[in-house]
Amino acid sequence: MKPKATGWIAENADGLGVDTVWIGEDIGIGQETFILSAVTLMKTQQVRVGTGIIPMTIHNISTLARAALTLQEIGKGRFAFGTGIGGLQDLQKLGITLKKPVTELRSTVEILQKLWHGDSVSAETELHSLNDYDLRLKEPVEIPVFLGVRGPQMLRLTGTIAQGAILSGPFDYLRDATKILDTAAKKAGRAPSAVEKVAWLPTIPTFKGGKEILAKRVVAIVVGDMPEKVLDLIDMDREKLDRIRIAVAASGPKEGAEHVDQEVIDMFAIAGGREHMVDQFENLSKLGMTEVVLGPPFSGDWRGAMTEIFDEIVRRKA
């Protein structure tokens, strides 16, 4: 997104009633995430600003620690550090492979937490190496860590060590993921509520210039890319999903979209009119999600659509 678009979000976030602005890193594309986070923190007074997510695989760990520390100081408690392994396809392009991704993510989070605590750290992981490095802190700094995760091991790790999970997947998957997170939290002696659950699904308004066909195409792509293991969790006619996957693989999302109906849209995305979208947010809340991200793809008069959706949320809260 261009600064004009992200600037509009930052300037209006407080007024709209947004709880968090999440800023993701699309490797090598778009604005630099830490700077955009700083700009957003400086333009807002109330909202939390989080990175959602920064791939910990492509930055030196000292940079992650320093950047988060800087943003935490700017935000005075309004910053959340979202991280994760990163998209596998992106990492493959960069020649990055991890033998033990869960172990690596655990180690990275633990190192960062020690550095923010003020400790001097020496550590060797698959990706990171520190030799008696510290941030010269006078006192410990608390920075909430959110992990962008999917598989059960990663979810258990998140429930054990993180302050939040950023989840993406169909509704049925989110239901199961919540259970895993809560169980892991309890096992680690934490309250399930100690782990926030952020749902990040494609959100496509079909009003204010937003088109239903875009929603169908996006969902076709999502279904086409979805791992088999996740599809197995879904309580839905599997043949219907397979028809979409086959069409996407053979001819692309346009053809795949022809097999997408409202049931499929409602499983994989949040799309429709204002009231329907907010109904879906409420359904996610019932599944245990503590926050829902209204995010890309941005099309049509997305500013107008976003304003109407938040108005509806505020109206229902009242």
Next chain:
Amino acid sequence: MDWGITLNVRDSIQGVVEKSQIADSGGLEYIWIADFPSTKYAPVVASVVAQTSKTSKIGIGLVSTLLYDVETVVQAMSTLIESHGERFELLLGPGDRLGLKKCGISFGEASTIVERVLTASKRIKSGLEKEGHRCPIWLGAQGPKMIEASTAVDGVLLNYANPEMIKWSLGLLANHPNDFRVGIFPPTLISEKMREKDMSSFYYSTAVVFLGLVRSVAEKFDLSEQLDEARTKLKTGGFTQELVKSIKTPILDMFGVSKNLEEIKEYEEAIRKLGISLLVSGPPQGLTTELVESLVRVKQQR
């Protein structure tokens, strides 16, 4: 001659904001935001400075081309420029060897370091040009190879203060392009009156530069013996106040600018005549608000 101040060495964000506003409203042409090993991430701090100041150019660096890849630097500078306008300049170099080692980054083969920094710098320059951004790039240099290599970018910031050393450095740049700029960024203490505490910080900073002096330069200026002696003490006893005191003051004075109002007028004129167009005040000048205010006052009165 343009004047600048280096911030973000040990500052809080609020401290950087306050000092940069003093520098900006006081007419300093540049605010330089130090990066690693500073604990605050310079591109983010630079964004804050851009949002809280008006006219000063904002330099970022020294940015280590070993710590950050080319794409990351291009993306960060592009974001800063797109968000806040063309106020930014970039100082590149290999970075602090010991600090980088702590983060698992190896300097690699010493004989190729200049070439690697230069390659990265050219790619960054080209990447920013492709994005349509104007962002002058400087190389930080002390050794003769890096000084010579710097003509491939837009300017060089020399880690020297002594006019004889500056003159020697400029001799290495005989064939530089017309719009090429040469500046210096030594430890600096410019103030109407010198306080003992500030002088102590000044000599601490100059000792750091002296101890890191390139061997060939030490030989050229007949400093090898004193350098070896100081480095032996560093190895055995670490970096202490005693070590700093053991280095003769005239030697330390060669590596920093410690001047009052009258002295700075003379010094500025001398280095301007040599071809220096930018004086970036390094530590301890930016360490306290009082010293930044002193710098601004002296600049205005000179």
